[in-house]
Amino acid sequence: MVILRKLPKRTQGRKRIEIKKLENLNNKQVTFSKRRSGIFKKAAELSVLCGAEVGVIVFSTAGKVFCYGHPNVETVLECYRSGVAPSAVSDDTAGDQNPNRVPMAVFNKEYMEAIKELEEQKRRVVEVKEAVRMKKMVMGVVGGCGERFWWEDESVDLDVLDVQEVEHYLMSLEDVRKKVAARLHEVRILNGTLAPGALPPVPAVHRLCHMPMMTNGFGAQGGQFGGGYHGFGV
Amino acid sequence: MVILRKLPKRTQGRKRIEIKKLENLNNKQVTFSKRRSGIFKKAAELSVLCGAEVGVIVFSTAGKVFCYGHPNVETVLECYRSGVAPSAVSDDTAGDQNPNRVPMAVFNKEYMEAIKELEEQKRRVVEVKEAVRMKKMVMGVVGGCGERFWWEDESVDLDVLDVQEVEHYLMSLEDVRKKVAARLHEVRILNGTLAPGALPPVPAVHRLCHMPMMTNGFGAQGGQFGGGYHGFGV
């Protein structure tokens, strides 16, 4: 006969806590991390279950920002500011919902965006030129890719890539970054511009307020989920 | 002796559901309402427990907007947009954390803007093409660029290589990498490939900010929370 002995509890298990400021720093950080991802998960589920657009922004006391958004944070924020529902812009998965859902509005919205974009292009010409120059330079270290940066290639479509491919893509990106970083270091040293430890000043080259569009590659059109989650670290 | 009889179950209780688009309209609406308030409550708890600033925006498929924010939505959004850390101004509970975060906020703001711009380069290539095509169609005339776009012309001066430009692209590259990493993380979370509590592969974040508050409550029992919640139809 097998004797079953009650094993001593390995943990106390969850305990109820009051909803008040956590004083213990470590505890607070752990809780922040767990609950934050919990909220993001909930947000993702809500967007999938109900076809809702969701945007979540969280600032930690340490000053870090975390955000989640479906289809992506910027789109949701922009829609909030403009008062235009994201669904009117691109999402069309809800065909069963409201078939005659103001197609005109959709058209108008896209049209407006197209016009805006076109106008932006003019101002962007200068920047593109700079990009071309950069390409020439970077190709020296990265290896020629023809007329464009390889990451600008249309064939690079995140939606189609499976996880492994994305991982590879990631590593490649990191690799390129390192190479460029190395190249930059060389240039700076040669120029005597190098300032140890100093963060590079960002030229106020790009200042445009580009209207977020649903064509975003990180959005979710491809799969059943969309949504982007990211934080910005220094 | 008291005889306990098992009463017939009054309800089936909760049932597990798949996280996929709810087809039943009524069901979807109910779920949307319940889960939405659930998220708001979670957000409120997070802000109280961890002193975090949280902003949540939700669009229903019907086009209604609901939001919650601590201290309030606008503040959080403004913070996000500007990259300014309110915590540096008002709340100082985190003084032990990161004394030198204010100057970074300024840097981050410009950095973010620059990054956003580059992030869209890939998409823009396609858009530029379309824009040019549109122009041709609409105007019926075009200043011939041959097979290439004017901005691809070799005559573009390559001699001037500004270090700042290199730095800019370097940072942009890094960000692209982060974005991809974030996307991968998202896919993994939704696929269940990643543990629920897992954090993004990216050293997530930074943008500084912080500043508590809150006004109403959704889960705000006892007026312990502040935070603002409101929705408005479109």
Add this chain to the structure above:
DNA sequence: GCGGCTATTGTTAGCGA
């Protein structure tokens, strides 16, 4: 639409590595 009701699933506090 909202709120109440369970039975059940899902989340997470506390601990350790």
Add this chain to the structure above:
DNA sequence: ATCGCTAACAATAGCCG
């Protein structure tokens, strides 16, 4: 800071008003 574990707690699916 993240990860796994586990028991306890909290959210909620499906119903009924």
